[in-house]
Amino acid sequence: MPLRDAVVRLVESQKGGVLLDRRVDPGILVDLDVEREPLESLLQRLVVSLESGNVSNNDALKPGVCFVGDTVYIGPETAARQLESLLTFQRKRIESLPEKTGKKYLRRTPLRLPMLTDPRDALGRVAKSSGLSWERLETLPHDLWDRTDLPALAVYEQLTLLLIGFDRTFDFVSKDGSRIAPVSLDAFALESVATDRQPGSRDAGPAETKSGDPSGGNPSKGNPSGTSKPETRLPIPLEKIRFTLTIKDQPARGLLETLADRAGLELEIDEAALEKRGVSLEQRISFELKNATAADLFRATTKPVGAVFRIQGRKLIVK
Structure with missing residues (x-):
């Protein structure tokens, strides 16, 4: 039937x-x-x-x-x-x-x-x-x-x-x-x-990852003047999160900074190693991902400009 x-x-x-x-x-x-x-x-x-x-x-x-x-x-x-x-x-x-x-x-x-x-x-x-x-x-x-x-x-x-x-x-x-x-x-x-989210900590809500520009201003770090206690974080490990987004003509450096911040990772860029290989993170990149892992996301951001990355604990290292 x-x-x-x-x-x-x-x-x-x-x-x-x-x-x-x-x-x-x-x-x-x-x-x-x-x-x-x-x-x-x-x-x-x-x-x-x-x-x-x-x-x-x-x-x-x-x-x-x-x-x-x-x-x-x-x-x-x-x-x-x-x-x-x-x-x-x-x-x-x-x-x-x-x-x-x-x-x-x-x-x-x-x-x-x-x-x-x-x-x-x-x-x-x-x-x-x-x-x-x-x-x-x-x-x-x-x-x-x-x-x-x-x-x-x-x-x-x-x-x-x-x-x-x-x-x-x-x-x-x-x-x-x-x-x-x-x-x-x-x-x-x-x-x-x-982030430790609190009700009303962002007037516009979280950025839509399906848009062409995921930066959307600085991510909220909570409302320091509010009286609400911090929210419990969603119990999903980073490696289990999947991403669907489209990036159009965005500088690799700014994109890495935004994505690392929102993933709760500390971004460490080895500028000397990049300069030695002639790699510039100011290059603009475009890509589209569906149901991608965090590793897929950072790879799509670094590979087009010739950089490499690794995630070490809560640190994203790019060189």
């Missing part, structure tokens, strides 16, 4: 909720006996069926599942793996907000989306009903979703689930956390590792 029909029957039989990521084809045929199988077995077989239907053999589309309360999220395996830690991290950040605002994020309500809902409208309604407001919500691409009925979820869980299909999450853009903005997961993870 088509995946969409299987999901509907799964919801009816298990009395829970299922959210199908927008990147998963709802028309994929799956072989399931929804009425006779327990949920755990059903989900395992669903993943196997989805893998066999992935004719593109694209690892980025390899399916996975994640439980969020009584809701089952079905999406790319990388997103499903990240979702649990992302929710934990957002919950810790919310605990540092003023109590009045924190309660808004923890309020639990069902999430019901009618047929052909624009996710931007859904996000707007969730925020408005909880006394929150968005900035830059229009930056999300237009889309239309199928009808969705999910059991009671905390507001921050709803926001996270609605955004993850766009490789986004939400970030605070006001001190009290009542104003939020969608941000790239790549930028969010990188900035979270690099």
